[in-house]
Amino acid sequence: MKTIVTGGAGFLGSHLCDLLLSKGHQVICIDNMVTGSERNIEHISSDRFTCLKNDVTKPIYFGDRIDYIFHLASPASPVDYLDLPIQTLKVGALGTYNMLGLAKEQGARFMLASTSEVYGDPLVNPQPEEYWGNVNSIGPRGVYDEAKRYAEAITMAYHRYHGLDTRIVRIFNTYGPRMRLNDGRVVPNFIGQALRGEDLTVYGDGSQTRSFCYVSDEVDGIYRLMMSDYTLPVNIGNPEEHTILEFAKIITRMTGSSSGIVFKELPVDDPKQRRPDIEKARKLLGWEPKVGLGDGLRETVGYFQKIPGKSQGKSHP
Ligand code: UDP
Numbered sequence: 650m651k652t653i654v655t656g657g658a659g660f661l662g663s664h665l666c667d668l669l670l671s672k673g674h675q676v677i678c679i680d681n682m683v684t685g686s687e688r689n690i691e692h693i694s695s696d697r698f699t700c701l702k703n704d705v706t707k708p709i710y711f712g713d714r715i716d717y718i719f720h721l722a723s724p725a726s727p728v729d730y731l732d733l734p735i736q737t738l739k740v741g742a743l744g745t746y747n748m749l750g751l752a753k754e755q756g757a758r759f760m761l762a763s764t765s766e767v768y769g770d771p772l773v774n775p776q777p778e779e780y781w782g783n784v785n786s787i788g789p790r791g792v793y794d795e796a797k798r799y800a801e802a803i804t805m806a807y808h809r810y811h812g813l814d815t816r817i818v819r820i821f822n823t824y825g826p827r828m829r830l831n832d833g834r835v836v837p838n839f840i841g842q843a844l845r846g847e848d849l850t851v852y853g854d855g856s857q858t859r860s861f862c863y864v865s866d867e868v869d870g871i872y873r874l875m876m877s878d879y880t881l882p883v884n885i886g887n888p889e890e891h892t893i894l895e896f897a898k899i900i901t902r903m904t905g906s907s908s909g910i911v912f913k914e915l916p917v918d919d920p921k922q923r924r925p926d927i928e929k930a931r932k933l934l935g936w937e938p939k940v941g942l943g944d945g946l947r948e949t950v951g952y953f954q955k956i957p958g959k960s961q962g963k964s965h966p
Pocket residue numbers: 726727728822833834835836838839850851852853857859893915916919920964
């Protein structure tokens with residue numbers, strides 16, 4: 650099986666490459682290294698793995714037959730997509746279009762990595778796949794949310810019009826080793842701050858909720874969906890919901906840190922609640938998360954303790 654992973658040198662992409670290699674796939678990682686990093690794939694020594702430093706917003710041709718394309722390439726942290734608004738829109742629109750074209754030419758099965766952000770600031774909790782969302786198209790997060798909504802639309806159009814074999818996974822907050830310490834997301838920010846003995850920066854009053862899925866569970870769900878025959882979107886995430894203030898306390902406790910908490914302004918359009926309804930994944934894929942928050946965070950903290958440059962966090966502008 651010859652498989653492309655776009656964004657394969659990113660946090661999630663690199664774990665997916667590991668999983669695919671362990672299942673015997675020949676893996677071609679395509680990444681322009683804007684938010685991905687060679688460091689995330691340097692441990693891979695398999696001769697079934699290649700990495701191309703390419704930008705998927707430009708057309709790519711392959712002579713050989715491709716069986717599967719996992720299209721993950723995109724900035725994925727709110728701070729990153731605020732820094733890279735045009736690239737985020739381009740990779741969601743042009744990148745998805747190019748990869749669908751490649752899948753069609755090769756007769757490959759295509760999976761779009763979509764996101765819980767398609768639900769925007771949801772008025773329904775937990776979010777089932779049937780919920781259409783509450784997105785501000787012209788707000789700062791619109792560049793990511795609308796790019797992914799467009800990407801879902803064009804994926805379904807290729808499926809319905811061209812009969813392309815497609816999958817759409819809606820990925821909820823995921824954490825684990827290889828997250829970038831300075832990607833601005835809550836997990837690396839809080840862990841970095843706790844390890845440096847700085848106050849944890851809680852945005853707003855911390856009553857907004859998120860549900861965190863450990864990366865090994867996430868890539869397992871993504872893989873199972875690709876290998877299933879289900880073509881409509883499926884949520885993959887952990888339904889255990891916490892307020893961000895609770896989460897800050899969990900991180901300080903876990904790291905044994907003496908850090909306090911400071912409250913900062915809530916970013917514009919920050920969703921107030923987020924929790925996946927995973928009934929579809931349970932029924933269709935026999936999937937549910939296995940790794941609890943305590944175990945997952947211990948692994949993640951261990952990773953951050955070892956990497957150089959513990960001093961660079963990044964806060965929301
Ligand atoms: N957040 C926070 N402090 C930080 C970083 C994030 O309180 O230093 C909050 C953020 O406002 C949001 C939640 O944590 O409510 C998750 O943010 P993240 O950027 O990880 O991802 P999101 O789920 O918003 O895409």
